Amino acid sequence: AQSVTQLDSQVPVFEEAPVELRCNYSSSVSVYLFWYVQYPNQGLQLLLKYLSGSTLVKGINGFEAEFNKSQTSFHLRKPSVHISDTAEYFCAVIPYGGATNKLIFGTGTLLAVQP
Amino acid sequence: GAGVSQTPSNKVTEKGKYVELRCDPISGHTALYWYRQSLGQGPEFLIYFQGTGAADDSGLPNDRFFAVRPEGSVSTLKIQRTERGDSAVYLCASSLTGGTGANVLTFGAGSRLTVL
Numbered sequence: 748a749q750s751v752t753q754l755d756s757q758v759p760v761f762e763e764a765p766v767e768l769r770c771n772y773s774s775s776v777s778v779y780l781f782w783y784v785q786y787p788n789q790g791l792q793l794l795l796k797y798l799s800g801s802t803l804v805k806g807i808n809g810f811e812a813e814f815n816k817s818q819t820s821f822h823l824r825k826p827s828v829h830i831s832d833t834a835e836y837f838c839a840v841i842p843y844g845g846a847t848n849k850l851i852f853g854t855g856t857l858l859a860v861q862p
Numbered sequence: 863g864a865g866v867s868q869t870p871s872n873k874v875t876e877k878g879k880y881v882e883l884r885c886d887p888i889s890g891h892t893a894l895y896w897y898r899q900s901l902g903q904g905p906e907f908l909i910y911f912q913g914t915g916a917a918d919d920s921g922l923p924n925d926r927f928f929a930v931r932p933e934g935s936v937s938t939l940k941i942q943r944t945e946r947g948d949s950a951v952y953l954c955a956s957s958l959t960g961g962t963g964a965n966v967l968t969f970g971a972g973s974r975l976t977v978l
Contacts, residue, residue, distance in 0.1 A: 789971055790969035791953070792969070847917060848965055850905070
């Protein structure tokens with residue numbers, strides 16, 4: 748079975764400061780990794796994904812994440828945040844070889860950007 | 863359509879009532895997923911359709927929950943004898959095909975169900 752842990756339920760940060768949202772996973776098989784963002788009253792939107800290849804993945808809105816297999820982590824980073832980045836961020840995995848795209852989500856991290 | 867459409871956006875019902883939640887996926891997407899997001903939690907998988915058939919319903923919590931997709935497009939999630947614990951946001955997603963993680967899921971805005 749797979750599980751995803753997002754240790755920080757809320758991360759407050761000032762505008763233009765850097766931010767890192769942490770994600771660790773547990774799985775007996777290899778996984779694909781994803782970050783989704785959920786703005787208030789909107790659906791989940793894909794930020795970025797890691798399928799294979801380079802462990803540093805760049806996504807939309809200036810976000811990037813690095814896959815670390817030895818630490819089973821996939822932390823999300825942005826060098827300078829904006830007020831508009833305030834949202835809930837979810838890390839998710841899909842196990843290799845599955846017959847479906849069944850995403851397994853973490854509990855989410857609320858990024859609260861303050862002026 | 864341009865995106866995944868879910869109706870109603872909000873539903874308030876009384877304990878014991880029956881509810882239906884509708885999902886209209888992106889045109890041409892053969893795979894459709896239902897998830898449930900409780901307060902303070904990440905979305906939890908309920909059921910996956912490939913075409914008209916439920917390929918994986920392992921996430922349905924009990925037999926009060928049922929979903930259909932009779933023509934391989936629109937899907938309806940049905941909840942019988944609702945309980946207060948069913949209160950959550952029900953999310954629908956679709957993808958071009960099922961299979962590996964290379965096929966990205968597009969999510970709707972969700973249907974917020976409140977059971978009084």
